[in-house]
Amino acid sequence: MTDTARIQDSIHEQDEYNFAYLDEQTKRMIRRAILKGIAIPGYQVPFASREMPMPYGWGTGGVQVTAAILGRNDCLKMIDQGSDDTTNAVSLRGFFEKTAGVRTTCETAEATIIQTRHRIPEKPLTGEQILVFQVPIPEPLRFLEPRETETRKMHALEDYGLMHVKLYEDIARNGHIATTYAYPVKVNDRYVMDPSPTPKFDNPKIDRMAALQLYGAGREKRIYAIPPHTKVRSLDFEDYPFEIQQFDKPCGLCGADNVYLDEVILDDEGGRMFVCSDSDYCEERRAQGHLGPMAADPAAARIGTKEPA
Amino acid sequence: MYVAVKGGEKAIRNAHKLTAKRRRGDTSVPALTLEQIAQQLSHSVARVMGEGSLYDETLAALAIKQARGDLIEAAFLMRAYRTTLPRFGYSTPVDTGAMRIERRISATYKDLPGGQVLGPTFDYSHRLLDFALAAEDDGVLRTAETAESVDEAMPRVTDLLGDEGLMEPDPVSDEDTPVGDLTREPLSFPADRDLRLQNLARGDEGFLLALAYSTQRGYGRTHPFAGEIRYGEVEVEFFAEELGFAVTLGSIKVTECQMVNQFAGSARAAPTFTRGYGLVFGQVERKAMSMAMVDRSMRWQELGEEQVAPAQDIEFVLSHSDNIQATGFVEHLKLPHYVDFQAELDLVRRMRAEWFGRREQQEEGEAAPEAAQ
Amino acid sequence: MTAKQDTQSLGAKAPLAAGFRDPVHDAQACFRAVMNAMARPGSRQPVGAPDLTPPAPLTPVAAALALTLLDYDTPLWLDKPLMASGAVKAFLRFHTGAPIVSEPVEAAFALVSSPGQMVPLAGFNQGSAEYPDSSATVILLGQDFQAAQTVTLSGPGIENSTVFSTGPLPPVFWEQAVANSRQFPRGIDLIFAGSSDIAALPRSTRILPTEA
Ligand SMILES: [Zn+2]
Numbered sequence: 048m049t050d051t052a053r054i055q056d057s058i059h060e061q062d063e064y065n066f067a068y069l070d071e072q073t074k075r076m077i078r079r080a081i082l083k084g085i086a087i088p089g090y091q092v093p094f095a096s097r098e099m100p101m102p103y104g105w106g107t108g109g110v111q112v113t114a115a116i117l118g119r120n121d122c123l124k125m126i127d128q129g130s131d132d133t134t135n136a137v138s139l140r141g142f143f144e145k146t147a148g149v150r151t152t153c154e155t156a157e158a159t160i161i162q163t164r165h166r167i168p169e170k171p172l173t174g175e176q177i178l179v180f181q182v183p184i185p186e187p188l189r190f191l192e193p194r195e196t197e198t199r200k201m202h203a204l205e206d207y208g209l210m211h212v213k214l215y216e217d218i219a220r221n222g223h224i225a226t227t228y229a230y231p232v233k234v235n236d237r238y239v240m241d242p243s244p245t246p247k248f249d250n251p252k253i254d255r256m257a258a259l260q261l262y263g264a265g266r267e268k269r270i271y272a273i274p275p276h277t278k279v280r281s282l283d284f285e286d287y288p289f290e291i292q293q294f295d296k297p298c299g300l301c302g303a304d305n306v307y308l309d310e311v312i313l314d315d316e317g318g319r320m321f322v323c324s325d326s327d328y329c330e331e332r333r334a335q336g337h338l339g340p341m342a343a344d345p346a347a348a349r350i351g352t353k354e355p356a
Numbered sequence: 357m358y359v360a361v362k363g364g365e366k367a368i369r370n371a372h373k374l375t376a377k378r379r380r381g382d383t384s385v386p387a388l389t390l391e392q393i394a395q396q397l398s399h400s401v402a403r404v405m406g407e408g409s410l411y412d413e414t415l416a417a418l419a420i421k422q423a424r425g426d427l428i429e430a431a432f433l434m435r436a437y438r439t440t441l442p443r444f445g446y447s448t449p450v451d452t453g454a455m456r457i458e459r460r461i462s463a464t465y466k467d468l469p470g471g472q473v474l475g476p477t478f479d480y481s482h483r484l485l486d487f488a489l490a491a492e493d494d495g496v497l498r499t500a501e502t503a504e505s506v507d508e509a510m511p512r513v514t515d516l517l518g519d520e521g522l523m524e525p526d527p528v529s530d531e532d533t534p535v536g537d538l539t540r541e542p543l544s545f546p547a548d549r550d551l552r553l554q555n556l557a558r559g560d561e562g563f564l565l566a567l568a569y570s571t572q573r574g575y576g577r578t579h580p581f582a583g584e585i586r587y588g589e590v591e592v593e594f595f596a597e598e599l600g601f602a603v604t605l606g607s608i609k610v611t612e613c614q615m616v617n618q619f620a621g622s623a624r625a626a627p628t629f630t631r632g633y634g635l636v637f638g639q640v641e642r643k644a645m646s647m648a649m650v651d652r653s654m655r656w657q658e659l660g661e662e663q664v665a666p667a668q669d670i671e672f673v674l675s676h677s678d679n680i681q682a683t684g685f686v687e688h689l690k691l692p693h694y695v696d697f698q699a700e701l702d703l704v705r706r707m708r709a710e711w712f713g714r715r716e717q718q719e720e721g722e723a724a725p726e727a728a729q
Numbered sequence: 730m731t732a733k734q735d736t737q738s739l740g741a742k743a744p745l746a747a748g749f750r751d752p753v754h755d756a757q758a759c760f761r762a763v764m765n766a767m768a769r770p771g772s773r774q775p776v777g778a779p780d781l782t783p784p785a786p787l788t789p790v791a792a793a794l795a796l797t798l799l800d801y802d803t804p805l806w807l808d809k810p811l812m813a814s815g816a817v818k819a820f821l822r823f824h825t826g827a828p829i830v831s832e833p834v835e836a837a838f839a840l841v842s843s844p845g846q847m848v849p850l851a852g853f854n855q856g857s858a859e860y861p862d863s864s865a866t867v868i869l870l871g872q873d874f875q876a877a878q879t880v881t882l883s884g885p886g887i888e889n890s891t892v893f894s895t896g897p898l899p900p901v902f903w904e905q906a907v908a909n910s911r912q913f914p915r916g917i918d919l920i921f922a923g924s925s926d927i928a929a930l931p932r933s934t935r936i937l938p939t940e941a
Contacts, residue, residue: 066753070440075800078760079837083862085767086918086931088885092862093542098435103681104688116764118757128695135691137364165695183685194671196545203858221707227699235885235933237914246699255888259768266681268542274768274886274933292702310698324695540802 067114068146073097077115081261084272089234091185091269099265106139107265109162109181116177117160122150124158129166129324153327167249169306169328172258174275180243182264185271187231187241207239210282218287233280234273247281248291248307254279298323299341301332379424393417402638403427407679408434409558411608411637432680448593448602452612453512456589462513463582464616470510475587513584514614514631523629545671552654552674557636559677561643567667568646571653576665578652580632583616587639611636613644617652622660630659748796748824750780759797763920766929771882771893773874773926784816786842790922791870799825799838806836810843836865844869845897850905853917861914872921874928881937895921895928907936
């Protein structure tokens with residue numbers, strides 16, 4: 048066979064992916080890691096992460112976890128920064144549509160598996176749902192101690208003094224803890240865990256969440272989990288209790304309070320508005336007739352459309 | 357609905373189309389064939405096979421073509437393809453002593469059994485742009501003699517030294533001890549030499565080059581001599597359980613480098629020469645040498661040396677050598693991060709307000725006594 | 730893996746019982762049941778294994794678990810009745826490739842067909858403080874979830890608390906299970922395989938024995 052013919056052959060084979068791309072042996076390896084992760088909430092299980100057809104940093108850990116758990120009858124929602132329509136969310140959703148042929152959705156309530164980067168949906172999740180996080184740096188102690196050999200020891204000894212010192216220094220210097228996302232939590236009173244770079248606004252949602260949470264870090268080769276209803280406490284001090292970011296305005300489009308907002312710059316004269324980061328939540332509210340203070344603004348009309356301008 | 361890039365789906369489709377168009381360039385210029393790339397850009401092909409961790413010249417040529425000559429991107433394409441291939445098992449160790457030599461040099465001996473074979477090399481070429489190449493005719497070879505492999509027996513320099521007891525012997529591993537494979541089990545530390553060498557063989561040429569260079573400039577000096585560099589063809593054999601003997605799968609071209617390093621001895625070991633080892637696909641001498649130097653640096657603990665330099669730091673070196681991982685994480689900063697940025701924006705605004713508030717109070721406090729005077 | 734392999738011949742005279750009819754989707758469905766069971770300790774999760782007719786004393790549900798979880802990378806320990814069956818070993822070797830080991834402590838997974846006589850839980854690999862995930866998962870066969878002895882479970886995966894009953898088990902079992910959970914994060918994880926459903930008890934679960 049000529050080389051060219053051989054390559055054409057192999058390209059043809061590539062069209063015939065296994066369901067959800069990964070081979071069965073790889074899925075088994077990931078599944079076993081997931082089970083150990085669930086059994087040891089908040090502990091980072093090493094796994095033999097594979098090279099995926101998208102770059103490290105683009106969600107290879109989340110993709111491997113989703114591929115390992117996904118079934119034919121699942122309905123998948125894929126979000127990045129809270130939105131279903133960001134380029135990478137579109138790209139990853141397309142990956143599973145192509146390789147698994149599963150149903151996908153933008154509606155939080157309809158999904159059985161939600162893979163996310165940087166946000167947790169505003170609508171409370173149910174026990175029937177699974178939330179898969181894409182994680183860049185799974186080790187909460189990594190920026191305090193770069194060595195894996197050292198941080199592994201700290202977790203083994205439950206020695207989290209370094210983290211408390213860091214948070215306390217923040218308070219001494221700034222008057223408050225200067226960590227706004229990837230805010231460390233303690234899971235089940237044992238392991239300190241990085242909830243992935245979600246804003247700390249989302250931390251209360253992972254405490255006793257009804258849905259199973261799975262975290263996948265592809266480049267760093269770690270999987271961890273929080274079972275449903277598990278106690279998850281954001282680290283703080285008695286005199287400096289954990290607090291989340293407060294927005295003084297509601298969503299400009301749907302008027303929602305107590306949701307995480309994105310700041311959108313409208314013009315070069317300081318014009319800006321705040322809108323829901325969770326695009327599905329915002330749309331659903333507007334469909335129900337909720338109107339925000341900026342909904343009638345022509346600039347908002349431009350922003351509030353689904354189709355590209 | 358506001359999104360970072362509106363109409364993501366359409367944007368991605370357009371980006372793919374544009375990339376395809378840019379890749380092809382001016383269509384009045386003939387397209388590159390894979391044979392042209394494999395034959396004429398062999399150093400690129402070798403690097404992509406090595407860092408892509410898959411020996412297949414034609415696939416590497418395809419990857420280079422598809423990646424528009426971006427060799428890290430090409431290596432990534434190879435890795436992503438490699439991971440989908442079925443695994444049959446592990447080959448038996450290749451015998452580089454039985455290599456069909458195309459090039460073999462030693463910097464430590466003027467002459468040695470088998471002799472020095474200069475072979476194809478840039479080493480003594482004057483780096484003058486060869487304008488004649490710009491007008492090269494198809495199929496006309498300007499050099500008269502083609503390199504032939506040398507038949508004479510070529511014992512490895514390190515084996516020659518070993519006979520005198522001056523060279524640390526090859527580590528003999530227990531037959532039953534499995535060789536690690538970091539593609540099957542995640543790397544954990546401390547990592548043994550088998551895993552370290554596998555990591556380096558897949559590692560980025562530029563990263564290893566810089567680390568090796570740093571050891572020469574005083575960051576963990578290991579006094580290296582290029583004991584031997586050999587390049588040529590070796591056979592790959594696979595032990596077939598059902599047949600009960602090894603069958604030849606084919607041959608591959610590799611560069612092997614054995615760096616010889618002086619070792620003053622310690623309480624445990626007599627003075628001797630120690631070794632660093634490098635083995636890479638194709639003729640990639642720069643990487644083979646760098647690999648050997650970094651390998652030797654990372655052996656500090658075993659040889660009772662002190663750890664003083666970055667190139668000795670096993671966890672640091674192994675965690676950052678993989679350019680597919682590195683480029684992914686560096687380049688992922690292109691993805692939207694505005695949720696986190698919003699959180700930071702809020703905090704910085706708040707901290708600035710507090711800072712200005714404090715300064716105002718301070719200025720009022722300073723102004724008040726003045727006014728009283 | 731350095732696990733010692735059982736070198737006894739396969740002795741497969743009878744034709745091997747078939748594996749999953751649909752290896753990809755059957756394994757996925759079974760895994761989801763295991764994952765749900767592990768994520769909700771004490772809850773019963775249905776496992777459909779109607780196609781499987783493994784040699785006794787391996788049960789269809791246990792066979793489904795083995796096909797889902799085991800492969801070349803998972804040293805497997807079998808209790809005496811399973812170990813004594815050449816057909817069982819041939820089935821497991823052929824369909825999973827898992828090396829069968831003779832010592833409980835060497836195993837990543839253990840299948841126990843006769844739980845009433847099972848070896849102590851402490852005999853299995855408990856994992857280390859630095860790598861607690863390296864511990865064993867022990868699968869108990871032939872479980873009846875209507876059994877008389879009940880315990881109250883609480884902890885991760887459980888809203889408030891839940892009552893759980895299963896058997897047969899050795900009399901000392903719950904004592905051992907309590908000791909197992911006390912050494913968290915080290916410890917083994919248990920899967921109870923019934924005739925059509927499973928339940929799990931990870932090491933993270935707190936156990937309060939309740940009288941029958
Ligand atoms: Zn809104």
